[in-house]
Amino acid sequence: MRLLADMHIAPRTVSFLRSLGHDVVRVDELLLPSAADDAIVAAATHDGRHILTQDLDFSASVALSGRTGPSVISLRLSSSRVERVNTVLQEVLPGLEKVLVEGAIVTVQDGRVRFRRLPVQ
Numbered sequence: 001m002r003l004l005a006d007m008h009i010a011p012r013t014v015s016f017l018r019s020l021g022h023d024v025v026r027v028d029e030l031l032l033p034s035a036a037d038d039a040i041v042a043a044a045t046h047d048g049r050h051i052l053t054q055d056l057d058f059s060a061s062v063a064l065s066g067r068t069g070p071s072v073i074s075l076r077l078s079s080s081r082v083e084r085v086n087t088v089l090q091e092v093l094p095g096l097e098k099v100l101v102e103g104a105i106v107t108v109q110d111g112r113v114r115f116r117r118l119p120v121q
Contacts, residue, residue, distance in 0.1 A: 004049040007033055016086045037061055044070040050100045059105045063120040071100040076109045
């Protein structure tokens, strides 16, 4: 899976996802760490990546734009400890590939995954 991890995603999580075979780039590897959300969305679109974030702004930005992509995976977990995030991502990512390719906003919560297809009506 091709992911663009925003600055709220720990480098250790990026490394972990790479070890699982995912093609993951962190924002600071492509853009300035202070890059605006619009620039991050544009980079994800250009590179064919899904955005992985803990920031609700990306979901809102993509949903309100009427776009069909990029897909956004928004982590809304009770703990942002790297070990917890890694465990949850290892469990849920394999089941998300189809919906992400089709275009969706995915919200990952403790024990629950929700998604809305893009464009959001």
